[in-house]
Amino acid sequence: MLTKAELHQSATRWAQGGIAAVLSTDDDSTDLHLADTLAAGVGLCDVDAVRVLVDEGPARVHELIAMGAVFDTDPEGHLQLAREGGHSMPRVVHAGGAATGAEIERALVEAVRATAAVVLENWFAVDLLVEGGRCRGVVALDPTGVAHEVRATHTLLATGGAGQLYAITTNPAQATGDGIAMALRAGLPVADVEFMQFHPTALHHPAMPRPLLSEALRGHGAVVRDRHGDRFVDELLPRDQVSRAMTTRMLDQGVDHLWLDATGLDHFGDRFPTIAAALREVGLDPASDWLPIAPAAHYLSGGVVTDLDGASGMPGLWACGEVACNGVHGANRLASNSLLDGMVFAPRVVDAIVAGHEGPRATGAMRVVLGGADIAGVAVSTPPPPAVEVGPADKLRAELQQVMTRGAGVVRTEATLAESLDGLAISADRSADGAELVNLATVAGALITSAQARVESRGNHWRADHPEVDPGLRVRLVHNLP
Numbered sequence: 001m002l003t004k005a006e007l008h009q010s011a012t013r014w015a016q017g018g019i020a021a022v023l024s025t026d027d028d029s030t031d032l033h034l035a036d037t038l039a040a041g042v043g044l045c046d047v048d049a050v051r052v053l054v055d056e057g058p059a060r061v062h063e064l065i066a067m068g069a070v071f072d073t074d075p076e077g078h079l080q081l082a083r084e085g086g087h088s089m090p091r092v093v094h095a096g097g098a099a100t101g102a103e104i105e106r107a108l109v110e111a112v113r114a115t116a117a118v119v120l121e122n123w124f125a126v127d128l129l130v131e132g133g134r135c136r137g138v139v140a141l142d143p144t145g146v147a148h149e150v151r152a153t154h155t156l157l158a159t160g161g162a163g164q165l166y167a168i169t170t171n172p173a174q175a176t177g178d179g180i181a182m183a184l185r186a187g188l189p190v191a192d193v194e195f196m197q198f199h200p201t202a203l204h205h206p207a208m209p210r211p212l213l214s215e216a217l218r219g220h221g222a223v224v225r226d227r228h229g230d231r232f233v234d235e236l237l238p239r240d241q242v243s244r245a246m247t248t249r250m251l252d253q254g255v256d257h258l259w260l261d262a263t264g265l266d267h268f269g270d271r272f273p274t275i276a277a278a279l280r281e282v283g284l285d286p287a288s289d290w291l292p293i294a295p296a297a298h299y300l301s302g303g304v305v306t307d308l309d310g311a312s313g314m315p316g317l318w319a320c321g322e323v324a325c326n327g328v329h330g331a332n333r334l335a336s337n338s339l340l341d342g343m344v345f346a347p348r349v350v351d352a353i354v355a356g357h358e359g360p361r362a363t364g365a366m367r368v369v370l371g372g373a374d375i376a377g378v379a380v381s382t383p384p385p386p387a388v389e390v391g392p393a394d395k396l397r398a399e400l401q402q403v404m405t406r407g408a409g410v411v412r413t414e415a416t417l418a419e420s421l422d423g424l425a426i427s428a429d430r431s432a433d434g435a436e437l438v439n440l441a442t443v444a445g446a447l448i449t450s451a452q453a454r455v456e457s458r459g460n461h462w463r464a465d466h467p468e469v470d471p472g473l474r475v476r477l478v479h480n481l482p
């Protein structure tokens with residue numbers, strides 16, 4: 001296992017709300033979880049993939065518990081199940097109130113340290129090692145910046161998302177889309193990258209990643225106010241609608257943030273201990289202060305196209321978690337389905353390798369490449385890779401994030417997307433920072449050209465110049481479609 005920072009540094013540790021899985025069948029069922037997931041994905045989920053997700057999820061949660069993860073229980077010892085936006089039933093298990101990711105990661109990091117053959121921390125995977133059309137590992141920089149070939153019979157990309165494409169994100173600094181960029185450079189199919197989910201209520205503060213003021217606060221009565229203190233949106237609408245209303249209001253009022261007023265919530269510290277601690281750290285008191293908020297890039301639905309066993313378009317290369325596009329999320333991820341995605345599909349990769357599978361099969365999202373999908377695949381061209389020269393990577397990264405936020409963020413039009421594409425001409429040095437910047441620019445280019453091709457509004461993708469869903473565009477937009 002190699003990871004570019006320390007083992008615990010990932011998006012997983014920041015996950016708050018929890019894991020969606022049907023653990024009580026009193027009123028709930030996997031059919032309901034399936035229906036909720038399909039509704040969120042607005043016609044672009046692969047139904048078979050979602051079936052696998054909801055059916056195999058509950059056993060994976062029990063496996064995690066057996067591995068030592070401790071979830072919140074009621075006084076009788078039953079798992080507490082929360083209800084989140086888009087779910088028709090309470091089915092979200094959580095840990096430490098809103099510290100679910102930290103608990104999952106604690107259990108997994110312990111298990112990895114106890115069992116992994118080799119753990120290389122602060123090693124940066126730069127590119128896939130491809131020989132004879134098969135993946136043979138990666139080229140990686142060691143902690144001193146020296147390049148090595150790290151060889152493997154099978155290689156699993158689990159590099160996470162790409163929130164760092166935007167100036168405001170809930171994602172950690174490591175979420176730079178490296179796995180997607182590597183796959184694009186290797187000519188592998190990558191799909192659905194126009195669907196970046198923005199979380200409406202991230203704390204507007206220089207702290208990175210931005211602390212989330214979770215949906216639960218709005219569910220319990222916190223309200224969104226504009227610069228004049230007026231309410232302007234139903235706070236309980238789905239995330240994308242709240243994000244859009246907020247972005248439009250921010251542009252109208254020429255401000256870079258709005259306010260969440262939670263002063264009416266009793267016992268804030270007891271009910272939301274993690275959020276209360278984050279607020280204390282930046283000197284805010286939710287009992288008396290309005291909390292500055294802005295929409296933040298949160299989750300990338302698309303990624304490296306895989307089959308239902310995580311096989312990518314290249315034998316020997318597999319992908320799971322946020323980097324992958326197996327078809328479960330479609331145009332919008334249902335809350336708390338992403339930890340579940342990783343938990344369900346990662347073990348399927350291991351099982352497939354053990355079973356001797358070689359290369360992808362026509363299942364899940366991979367059917368847009370190999371045939372048999374009810375959702376057609378449409379090829380999108382990827383802009384050429386950016387030039388690589390010497391330059392200050394941190395300054396260039398900030399510029400790229402501004403370019404993406406202005407033109408390819410919550411609200412997009414043909415004109416703003418074209419401006420963003422023009423603004424992507426960047427240069428970078430050959431360090432890991434430089435390589436990350438090139439990856440960000442590569443993924444940004446792919447995201448923009450997909451967003452240009454999707455001349456409609458669907459799920460997380462909002463085109464102000466095409467505000468309706470176009471039934472003719474119920475297609476998967478694929479880079480490197482053979």
Ligand SMILES: Cc1cc2nc3c(=O)[nH]c(=O)nc-3n(C[C@H](O)[C@H](O)[C@H](O)COP(=O)(O)OP(=O)(O)OC[C@H]3O[C@@H](n4cnc5c(N)ncnc54)[C@H](O)[C@@H]3O)c2cc1C
Nearest residue numbers: 004010011012015016017018125160178321322336338339
């Ligand atoms: C603030 C926040 C709250 C969230 N809340 C929830 C929630 O309540 N429920 C839910 O289901 N989901 C939630 N999510 C989403 C969920 O946490 C992520 O989608 C999921 O954890 C991604 O897991 P992953 O293993 O794919 O990636 P990560 O956990 O991000 O792991 C990727 C790893 O790959 C490493 N890496 C990346 N590139 C390279 C490279 N080039 N070389 C070597 N290593 C590399 C990184 O350092 C990192 O360790 C939340 C996300 C955030 C940011």
